[in-house]
Amino acid sequence: xxxxxxxxxxxxxxxxxxxxxxxxxxxxxxxxxxxxxxxxxxxxxxxxxxxxxxxxxxxxxxxxxxxxxxxxxxxxxxxxxxxxxxxxxxxxxxxxxxxxxxxxxxxxxxxxxxxxxxxxxxxxxxxxxxxxxxxxxxxxxxxxxxxxxxxxxxxxxxxxxxxxxxxxxxxxxxxxxxxxxxxxxxxxxxxxxxxxxxxxxxxxxxxxxxxxxxxxxxxxxxxxxxxxxxxxxxxxxxxxxxxxxxxxxxxxxxxxxxxxxxxxxxxxxxxxxxxxxxxxxxxxxxxxxxxxxxxxxxxxxxxxxxxxxxxxxxxxxxxxxxxxxxxxxxxxxxxxxxxxxxxxxxxxxxxxxxxxxxxxxxxxxxxxxxxxxxxxxxxxxxxxxxxxxxxxxxxxxxxxxxxxxxxxxxxxxxxxxxxxxxxxxxxxxxxxxxxxxxxxxxxxxxx
Amino acid sequence: xxxxxxxxxxxxxxxxxxxxxxxxxxxxxxxxxxxxxxxxxxxxxxxxxxxxxxxxxxxxxxxxxxxxxxxxxxxxxxxxxxxxxxxxxxxxxxxxxxxxxxxxxxxxxxxxxxxxxxxxxxxxxxxxxxxxxxxxxxxxxxxxxxxxxxxxxxxxxxxxxxxxxxxxxxxxxxxxxxxxxxxxxxxxxxxxxxxxxxxxxxxxxxxxxxxxxxxxxxxxxxxxxxxxxxxxxxxxxxxxxxxxxxxxxxxxxxxxxxxxxxxxxxxxxxxxxxxxxxxxxxxxxxxxxxxxxxxxxxxxxxxxxxxxxxxxxxxxxxxxxxxxxxxxxxxxxxxxxxxxxxxxxxxxxxxxxxxxxxxxxxxxxxxxxxxxxxxxxxxxxxxxxxxxxxxxxxxxxxxxxxxxxxxxxxxxxxxxxxxxxxxxxxxxxxxxxxxxxxxxxxxxxxx
Numbered sequence: 001x002x003x004x005x006x007x008x009x010x011x012x013x014x015x016x017x018x019x020x021x022x023x024x025x026x027x028x029x030x031x032x033x034x035x036x037x038x039x040x041x042x043x044x045x046x047x048x049x050x051x052x053x054x055x056x057x058x059x060x061x062x063x064x065x066x067x068x069x070x071x072x073x074x075x076x077x078x079x080x081x082x083x084x085x086x087x088x089x090x091x092x093x094x095x096x097x098x099x100x101x102x103x104x105x106x107x108x109x110x111x112x113x114x115x116x117x118x119x120x121x122x123x124x125x126x127x128x129x130x131x132x133x134x135x136x137x138x139x140x141x142x143x144x145x146x147x148x149x150x151x152x153x154x155x156x157x158x159x160x161x162x163x164x165x166x167x168x169x170x171x172x173x174x175x176x177x178x179x180x181x182x183x184x185x186x187x188x189x190x191x192x193x194x195x196x197x198x199x200x201x202x203x204x205x206x207x208x209x210x211x212x213x214x215x216x217x218x219x220x221x222x223x224x225x226x227x228x229x230x231x232x233x234x235x236x237x238x239x240x241x242x243x244x245x246x247x248x249x250x251x252x253x254x255x256x257x258x259x260x261x262x263x264x265x266x267x268x269x270x271x272x273x274x275x276x277x278x279x280x281x282x283x284x285x286x287x288x289x290x291x292x293x294x295x296x297x298x299x300x301x302x303x304x305x306x307x308x309x310x311x312x313x314x315x316x317x318x319x320x321x322x323x324x325x326x327x328x329x330x331x332x333x334x335x336x337x338x339x340x341x342x343x344x345x346x347x348x349x350x351x352x353x354x355x356x357x358x359x360x361x362x363x364x365x366x367x368x369x370x371x372x373x374x375x376x377x378x379x380x381x382x383x384x385x386x387x388x389x390x391x392x393x394x395x396x397x398x399x400x401x402x403x404x405x406x407x408x409x410x411x412x413x414x415x416x417x418x419x420x421x422x423x424x425x426x427x428x429x430x431x432x433x434x435x436x437x438x439x440x441x442x443x444x445x446x447x
Numbered sequence: 448x449x450x451x452x453x454x455x456x457x458x459x460x461x462x463x464x465x466x467x468x469x470x471x472x473x474x475x476x477x478x479x480x481x482x483x484x485x486x487x488x489x490x491x492x493x494x495x496x497x498x499x500x501x502x503x504x505x506x507x508x509x510x511x512x513x514x515x516x517x518x519x520x521x522x523x524x525x526x527x528x529x530x531x532x533x534x535x536x537x538x539x540x541x542x543x544x545x546x547x548x549x550x551x552x553x554x555x556x557x558x559x560x561x562x563x564x565x566x567x568x569x570x571x572x573x574x575x576x577x578x579x580x581x582x583x584x585x586x587x588x589x590x591x592x593x594x595x596x597x598x599x600x601x602x603x604x605x606x607x608x609x610x611x612x613x614x615x616x617x618x619x620x621x622x623x624x625x626x627x628x629x630x631x632x633x634x635x636x637x638x639x640x641x642x643x644x645x646x647x648x649x650x651x652x653x654x655x656x657x658x659x660x661x662x663x664x665x666x667x668x669x670x671x672x673x674x675x676x677x678x679x680x681x682x683x684x685x686x687x688x689x690x691x692x693x694x695x696x697x698x699x700x701x702x703x704x705x706x707x708x709x710x711x712x713x714x715x716x717x718x719x720x721x722x723x724x725x726x727x728x729x730x731x732x733x734x735x736x737x738x739x740x741x742x743x744x745x746x747x748x749x750x751x752x753x754x755x756x757x758x759x760x761x762x763x764x765x766x767x768x769x770x771x772x773x774x775x776x777x778x779x780x781x782x783x784x785x786x787x788x789x790x791x792x793x794x795x796x797x798x799x800x801x802x803x804x805x806x807x808x809x810x811x812x813x814x815x816x817x818x819x820x821x822x823x824x825x826x827x828x829x830x831x832x833x834x835x836x837x838x839x840x841x842x843x844x845x846x847x848x849x850x851x852x853x854x855x856x857x858x859x860x861x862x863x864x865x866x867x868x869x870x871x872x873x874x875x876x877x878x879x880x881x882x883x884x885x886x887x888x889x890x891x892x893x894x
Contacts, residue, residue: 241668251698259778277807294763316741331706
């Protein structure tokens with residue numbers, strides 16, 4: 001379908017009524033996708049052909065760069081019309097990314113009521129519940145009947161983001177209960193809302209962290225959640241579609257932190273190289289300077305290495321293996337804490353588990369290594385023993401350190417995700433060299 | 448609330464009617480959470496106190512170990528009753544984790560109809576759409592009226608997982624349309640379902656990958672999706688609460704692969720140490736053996752190193768920095784591909800971006816390094832130049848390799864997530880040593 005429309009548009013001589021008919025039968029998300037493959041001129045052309053009732057909906061799904069192209073081509077009244085038809089959260093998402101002069105033009109053309117709402121939502125901090133909520137909800141009064149509730153839904157429903165949960169508020173807008181469309185449908189028309197509403201509902205404050213809100217959605221299997229201000233007045237709702245985005249975003253952020261990157265919301269291809277470099281440089285620098293410690297450990301053993309230079313050849317293998325062993329452990333613990341499977345109180349269980357897993361891995365890899373080094377070193381048993389014993393000890397050490405550091409970080413209110421591969425590697429690298437050289441000294445008797 | 452109930456239960460002399468009253472006002476998810484802090488005896492005690500209509504719902508949210516404890520304490524008829532009241536997807540999730548002998552006992556006590564369904568769902572492969580669907584949906588006929596639809600919802604709704612999307616099927620169960628509760632509420636009672644239904648709906652086949660299905664949910668902002676068999680017959684629905692779990696699961700899987708771990712569904716604390724060790728060992732072994740290549744590069748330059756042993760001290764810094772630089776790039780690309788921001792066609796854009804970012808990072812870190820080495824090496828300019836130039840080149844190389852390998856992996860239909868930190872590190876380690884030694888030879892004139 002998309003390809004057919006693309007070829008019609010690109011053909012140049014467009015039969016507008018045919019195109020309109022095709023578009024009106026399509027899903028708005030799919031139409032929005034077509035815009036991604038068009039140039040500026042065609043984008044505007046296609047947007048103008050869209051059936052009026054669809055335009056705002058398609059606009060909400062088009063990506064930011066193309067939204068801007070469209071807005072720049074529209075007349076002031078058209079802009080006002082589109083923005084006014086958007087759900088407030090979509091309008092805010094759009095406006096947040098605009099250059100200041102365009103923001104001004106857009107807001108000037110929005111009715112004052114809506115403008116006030118948009119400005120209010122723009123002020124909530126990034127990553128807060130307030131920043132992802134919208135204001136199109138159905139509110140009811142306690143003394144209304146189910147019949148009246150249905151009338152209210154019928155009258156205002158088409159413009160609401162969800163009608164499947166309705167919010168019961170007092171005259172002062174304080175939220176006192178929620179009632180689902182399911183409850184309404186199963187109730188009698190004359191039942192009072194106050195009698196059938198659920199007063200034991202889950203809600204968020206505007207300032208709550210969006211990650212915490214997302215956890216609540218998952219825990220309680222919610223489709224929507226009311227958001228209140230500090231006085232418990234209902235100010236908006238969050239719907240599950242936005243929460244799915246939050247879940248993906250938060251995972252991405254964790255993954256980025258785990259790779260020693262400053263987390264960023266922007267898609268990779270749209271991020272400038274200056275910003276990409278900046279997001280990476282600080283951590284690279286910190287880790288580079290830490291790695292000089294490892295270097296000075298090698299320097300300290302320079303004499304020993306000059307006596308037996310073959311020892312050098314095993315350094316990368318020991319460093320890499322301990323780094324990998326440590327980051328495996330830390331990754332499992334960091335993710336386990338992020339999804340709530342591991343808590344701060346599990347530190348002893350983690351320790352005991354990692355010691356045993358480390359011993360098992362160390363034993364397995366050590367044995368393979370023993371045979372390999374023995375055969376490859378011309379059957380030098382003491383050298384093989386030195387390398388193998390070092391490997392066993394470094395894996396054991398790396399697993400323990402990798403398992404514990406994320407938990408300690410969380411105890412100290414540091415984000416555990418930074419205790420991932422890069423930092424763990426740097427730490428266990430140094431430790432594994434100390435282990436290696438100490439064992440070499442003891443077994444091979446060099447200084 | 449939870450603490451209060453906990454202390455009542457742990458006090459021993461429980462006032463059952465008081466407890467019942469407290470529980471009946473609580474959210475079932477919160478009640479399920481209380482079970483986590485109880486021992487076997489108290490678990491059974493609390494479950495028996497639960498108001499009957501809540502029991503199955505609480506059971507669905509209790510974790511697997513505790514579900515098993517409860518089931519073992521129940522009489523056969525009670526088991527049948529609980530399982531019969533569970534949504535089929537929850538029943539399947541529960542049964543999948545049971546030991547075979549318990550499965551048999553459970554299934555024997557379930558009505559044949561439900562047993563057949565459960566057995567059917569158990570057969571869908573892990574991670575398929577079929578494995579996460581449930582069968583409690585509202586189905587309607589095209590010739591029904593809106594009034595009849597509401598009657599159907601009222602009669603069967605309480606036992607359906609969602610009533611907010613209804614599915615329109617023909618007599619042969621072929622899915623022909625969907626109609627949302629919103630559409631129904633906004634329609635006139637005498638409207639025919641066939642006239643108001645949406646025939647342009649998104650659906651999944653039972654064998655579709657759950658990750659693809661989750662992407663569709665996000666793309667189209669769905670609350671539920673119908674699942675059909677190869678003949679387009681409706682066999683189940685997937686609801687958004689299960690999709691949120693899939694999103695988290697898939698992110699976890701990616702993170703695990705990126706840390707060179709065999710991915711696992713089991714929570715860390717419940718996984719046996721044997722399995723943990725096995726999940727980690729294979730990759731550790733592969734990487735350990737690859738790292739010996741790096742070792743042999745060092746051995747090959749042994750003579751040069753013995754002439755100028757100070758060169759050794761910079762090896763860890765170069766290896767670590769290039770490893771980190773490469774894994775930063777690969778992480779961004781892997782995640783970008785996972786969330787659909789980067790496609791296979793972007794290879795040249797990624798290449799050009801990484802070359803420039805690499806040059807910027809290399810320049811920044813290189814300059815800092817130049818000053819540092821110059822001052823610390825007793826103003827040995829040639830040595831400082833060697834290290835700095837090597838650092839610049841290795842970062843540039845690492846960024847390029849890290850950016851491209853995940854894309855090539857995907858081209859070759861290999862999971863890009865394995866091209867993450869551990870493998871990239873091993874690859875760029877070797878390359879960075881070759882760069883280092885070549886530059887050292889050229890500038891310092893040693894062999």
